[in-house]
Amino acid sequence: MYHFRVEVRTGNVYRGALASSRLLWHVEIVERERAGRRNMSLSERVAPLLSVGASLAWKAVPSVRLSGRSVGRFVFPPTTNHTFVPAAMLSRRHFLQTLGMAMAAAPAASSLFRRVPFAEDTSDGFTALRRGVGIFRKQGGTIGWLIRDGALVVVDTQSPKTAPDCWTGLRDRTEEALDFVINTHHHGDHTGGNGVFAEYTDRIIAHENVPSLMRAAAEDEANSVYPTETFETTVSEQVGDETITLRYHGPAHTGGDATIHFEKANVVHVGDLVFNRAYPFIDVQGGADSRNWISELETIHDQFDDDTIFIHGHANPEFGPTGGREDLLVMRDFLSALNEYVLQQRQAGASLKEMKQKTAFEGFEAFNFDWALSLSACIEAVYREQTG
Numbered sequence: 001m002y003h004f005r006v007e008v009r010t011g012n013v014y015r016g017a018l019a020s021s022r023l024l025w026h027v028e029i030v031e032r033e034r035a036g037r038r039n040m041s042l043s044e045r046v047a048p049l050l051s052v053g054a055s056l057a058w059k060a061v062p063s064v065r066l067s068g069r070s071v072g073r074f075v076f077p078p079t080t081n082h083t084f085v086p087a088a089m090l091s092r093r094h095f096l097q098t099l100g101m102a103m104a105a106a107p108a109a110s111s112l113f114r115r116v117p118f119a120e121d122t123s124d125g126f127t128a129l130r131r132g133v134g135i136f137r138k139q140g141g142t143i144g145w146l147i148r149d150g151a152l153v154v155v156d157t158q159s160p161k162t163a164p165d166c167w168t169g170l171r172d173r174t175e176e177a178l179d180f181v182i183n184t185h186h187h188g189d190h191t192g193g194n195g196v197f198a199e200y201t202d203r204i205i206a207h208e209n210v211p212s213l214m215r216a217a218a219e220d221e222a223n224s225v226y227p228t229e230t231f232e233t234t235v236s237e238q239v240g241d242e243t244i245t246l247r248y249h250g251p252a253h254t255g256g257d258a259t260i261h262f263e264k265a266n267v268v269h270v271g272d273l274v275f276n277r278a279y280p281f282i283d284v285q286g287g288a289d290s291r292n293w294i295s296e297l298e299t300i301h302d303q304f305d306d307d308t309i310f311i312h313g314h315a316n317p318e319f320g321p322t323g324g325r326e327d328l329l330v331m332r333d334f335l336s337a338l339n340e341y342v343l344q345q346r347q348a349g350a351s352l353k354e355m356k357q358k359t360a361f362e363g364f365e366a367f368n369f370d371w372a373l374s375l376s377a378c379i380e381a382v383y384r385e386q387t388g
């Protein structure tokens with residue numbers, strides 16, 4: 001069994017194993033260059049790693065497992081002459097040279113390695129995760145979906161512009177009737193497409209604070225489509241052979257955030273409780289409470305296990321909108337650092353303007369990327385919270 005670390009020029013990080021009948025290769029792949037990635041198949045994206053060696057050409061590997069999940073047969077593009085060298089066939093010296101070449105190609109890569117629940121995304125924005133649960137990404141908050149025999153459920157609806165594409169994609173995948181829609185919270189980038197789905201179901205479920213928060217925030221109230229059913233602390237729904245449980249843990253990102261647990265799939269949509277390695281929106285006007293948010297993330301972390309896949313409302317593209325429960329603790333630690341910073345600055349007599357000069361927190365530099373929300377907005381929100 002050999003460990004390889006190889007850079008591939010696209011944008012994500014994959015970790016896994018290439019298996020043949022006789023050899024199992026552990027491979028860590030760092031995608032670097034995002035341009036053009038959308039329409040590339042997994043084979044095309046991973047192919048450059050195969051230029052590492054030069055003595056034995058493999059036409060195909062029986063299976064590829066990434067993060068312990070099989071993603072199916074891996075076939076090298078026939079038009080390119082990729083070769084991969086099983087270390088067993090090389091001298092030790094040559095193997096180390098080959099490995100060294102691979103390592104040299106990815107000098108800063110090790111800090112990026114992490115567990116990635118992997119499934120191939122498609123050019124229409126759909127990614128299957130596990131047991132009929134998946135995500136749709138286009139613009140705004142990540143949409144979650146469930147497709148099973150006798151079940152079709154949608155979590156969040158993005159915008160009137162992108163919701164029709166989501167519906168079209170769902171219809172390509174199933175003919176089941178839409179059971180209901182769930183809103184993780186009231187924000188327009190999660191509820192804006194409610195009207196599109198309301199044509200196919202009478203049921204939109206959300207926490208009981210969502211309708212009033214939506215009304216208060218609505219720019220275009222006449223065209224907003226509100227939840228038709230609400231819950232207080234928790235509610236469960238049986239759909240097909242899946243059980244979906246919604247929970248409310250108190251104010252956090254807003255005053256009405258729900259987590260959506262697909263129990264048998266062990267997948268949880270946490271809405272905007274996680275901005276994965278991205279500066280979050282702390283909606284003080286909309287009932288947010290960043291201190292409670294911190295303890296809530298810990299509660300949710302402890303509620304699930306290491307196999308649980310989490311769907312995040314928003315994400316730094318380098319880290320992606322799905323992950324494991326450790327991502328919740330990164331969000332928690334950022335919110336803690338933020339609260340401590342503002343408190344310390346206030347105690348030291350700094351003005352809000354002075355506090356907002358801060359450009360990054362140590363250990364959270366990854367949050368600085370081309371993104372709509374800023375650290376200074378986070379600082380201001382927590383300042384408003386602390387000073388009432």
Ligand SMILES: [Zn+2]
Nearest residue numbers: 185187253272
């Ligand atoms: Zn939000």
